[in-house]
Amino acid sequence: MNSDSQFRVNPPPDLSSDTWVEDYNEVMSVGSLNSTTRTPDQTDIGYFWADSGPILWQNALRYVSLNYLNSVGDAARMFALADTALADAQIAVWDSKYFYNFWRPITAIPAGGGNPTLEADPNWQPLINTPNFPEYPSGHCGVSGAVSHILGLFFGTDELTFQMTTTNAHALQKTRTFSRFSQAEDEVINARVFVGIHYRTSDRAARAQGLQVADWVFKNFFRPIGDPRFGG
Structure with a gap:
């Protein structure tokens, strides 16, 4: 990237907006420690992704490399593209996080979300421990958007098991x-x-940010010689 703010996301929802009300009520319901609306499968999905995003994607990259690539050169290029996009996505996400400094559910919900139409719950707790940095946008979703999109660009298709x-x-x-x-x-x-x-809005914004980062990396770095997509 040219700067850490190159792909800074738009501001989070205004606290008076319908989007904020929907986001707040959703996470208050399905994201609580003792939720009665979250299914067992949803709980397991949540726990699955409650791991380091970079570690999860390195695992996936190794699987893809071993099962789909026969050339060391192709594998090296894939890892270089994916990990550059991953690193730049993290930089972009953390720039946005500290620029907006938006509150996490564990802070917003006990306080009533800054909106008189919302219900506060002073005893609300999330399913997992809350990270000690700002909420908006999501680091996991930014990294996942960047790596998954760069893989789609690399293989020329989104469809790969x-x-x-x-x-x-x-x-x-x-x-x-x-x-x-x-x-x-x-x-x-x-x-x-x-x-x-x-x-949810934070997650979607981060994914879009990750896709922008991936497009930038794929267009500008590790370009194969003779590929017409890059004018070669």
Whole structure:
């Protein structure tokens, strides 16, 4: 990237907006520690993704490399593209996080969300411990958007079956199989709401940010010689 703010996301929802009300009520319901609306499968999805985003995606990259690439050169280029996009996405996300400094559900919900139409719950707790940095946008979703999109660009298709394995001890299903790269993006958006640490709008904004980063990296770096997509 040219600067850490190059792909800064738009501001989070205004606290008087319908979007904020929807986000707040959703995470308050399905993301709480003792939620009665979150299903067992949703809980397991949440726990699966409650692992380091970079670690999860390195695991996926190794799977893809071993199962789909026969050339060391192709594998090296894929890893270089994916990890550059991952690193730049993290920089972009954290620039936005500290620029907006938006509150997490664990702070917003006991305070009533800054909106008189919302209900406060002073005893509300999320399913997992809340990270100690600002909420908006989501780091997991930014990284996942960047890596999954760069893989789609690399292979020329979104449709490729791959596996990812978590190290989270609470996840019952340790390995999940996806038939599309974007399927993983969709799942992590839900997962971060299910565990009560992010709002859906934050997850979607981060994914879009990650896609922008991936497009930039793929266009400007590690370009194969003679590829007409890059004028060669």
